[in-house]
Amino acid sequence: MLDPQTIATIKSTIPALLATGPSLTAHFYDRMFAHNPELKNIFNMSNQRNGHQREALFNAICAYATHIENLPVILPAIEKIAQKHTSFAIQADQYQIVGKHLLATIDEDLSPGAEVLTAWAKAYGLLAGVFIEREEEIYRENQSKPGGWRGLRHFHISRIDVQSETIKSFILTPTDGLAVADYRAGQYLGVWLRRGCDQQIRQYSLTQAPNGRDYRIAVRHESGGKVSGWLHQQAKTGDELHLTPPAGDFFLNVNSDTPVTLISAGAGQAPMLSMLDVLAREKHPAQVRWFHAADNARRHAFRDEVLEKGATLAKFSSHLCYKAPSALDKGHYDSAGLMDLLPLRHELSEPGMHFYLCGPVGFMQHVVQQLQRVGIGMPCIHYEIFGPHTVI
Incomplete structure (x- = not known):
């Protein structure tokens, strides 16, 4: 653990971090890729160009500094990142490279002095150790499974x-x-x-x-x-x-008596398909509701598969929302425009129901706002974002 003086020093840098904003992490990535271009083969450079990755890292750094004395608060975020890191086959020695360029970036952008740099070196070392340990656990778990492996x-x-x-x-x-x-x-x-x-x-x-x-x-x-x-x-x-x-840390985790609602848009239905398949194979006895948004029938994938699997469940209903349906789509959807759950609130109020969401960030923000309006708390809402994580 970190000593009180180091914690106080880290927290004292929060205003400067916030004032600098994601330009800090933009500088970090530019610096790291200039000195270690081989890492470009690991990072999704599209997320570098659109700024999503630098913003996600900046938010993570600020969260770590804010909760530096209470790490359990950020353990869910650590788990999400560690799971993603294993899909990149991240190795322990790469944390040394990241740490070197992060500290150099803080020095070059903020000029905070030796005391602050020493504190951040300790803080980064602690966090890197947490990631390295957890990722090694995941690697070993995957390797020990029947049919499992490590690496590629x-x-x-x-x-x-x-x-x-x-x-x-x-x-x-x-x-x-x-x-x-x-x-x-x-x-x-x-x-x-x-x-x-x-x-x-x-x-x-x-x-x-x-x-x-x-x-x-x-x-x-x-x-x-x-x-x-x-x-x-x-x-x-x-x-x-x-x-x-x-x-991945986003997965179906319910008991047999738990009602489930799966809500998706576009390609976001991909993880929902595996959830529905598992529920169907297990003959899930509780209510299962399927909500999906697509542009129109031409862009609506897996329609027949979903209905076939749903038909095997004792309590299944589906609601399809087409944003811009054509005249030929008549009879293939239940509502048009943006997904509006409020008229369907009676279908969402079953006690103990859990909600799984995936789709564009704006879509999920829209859905979460509606769920909260009908009294659904965040502990019952689980979501996945394709790309760098964003808090909904």
Whole structure:
């Protein structure tokens, strides 16, 4: 643990951090990539260009400084980051590189003096140790599972299905022919794509219940996306990919008598599909509600699959919202425009119900506001964000 003087020194830097803002972490990334360009193969550079990653890191640094004397407050955030780090196969020695450039950035941007730099060195060392220990635990857990492994494993694409205008699903099978590890519904895979000297790493949610043989992911074609573009435009059956084991802190965690509502938009239904599949296979006896938002029928993926799985449940209902339906979509949706849950509040008030959300940040903020208006507390609301984490 940190001594009181170090804690006080760290907290005294909070005003300067807030005044500097995300430009601090922008400088940090620029500095680190200039000195260690090999790390560009680990980070999603699209999130660097749009500023999402630097903002997420800045918020994490401020949260750490704010709660430096009470780390249990930020343990959920640490777990989320540690899980994501394992999909990048982060190693302990890389924390030394990050620490070196973080301290240099603080010195260059804030000129705080030796006492502050020493305090931040201690604070970073403590936090890095927490991450290294937790990530090693995850690596070992994944390796010890039946069908598990550590690091990268060779897979090939064994099936490609067009699910909508913008979404394809891919079944990935291990090239060694051996079993694959189970996972919790809602988790994701680390997908490593190497083409020549270029390496890209992305996380894609698993979309089926575990079967021990292969994995299925769903990928939306992002404009300008290197990995989604290759998967949609060039990938064919037989092509090889490297995967890290399933990971993630967003997963279905309910008892058999817990009512469940799954709410998604666009590609955000990917983790919900695995949750629904698990609920269907387990013949979940409690109420299961499915809410999904799409632009229109042409962009609505997995419609038939959801209805087929829902039909096997004793208590299932679905509500489909199309933002801009066409005349041909009549009869395929329940409401138009933005998803409005308030008229359906009677369907959301069952005692003990848990809500799982995934979709664009603005969509989830809109949904959470509505859920809170009808009396749903945040402990019952669980959400996943594709990309750097944002607090809803």
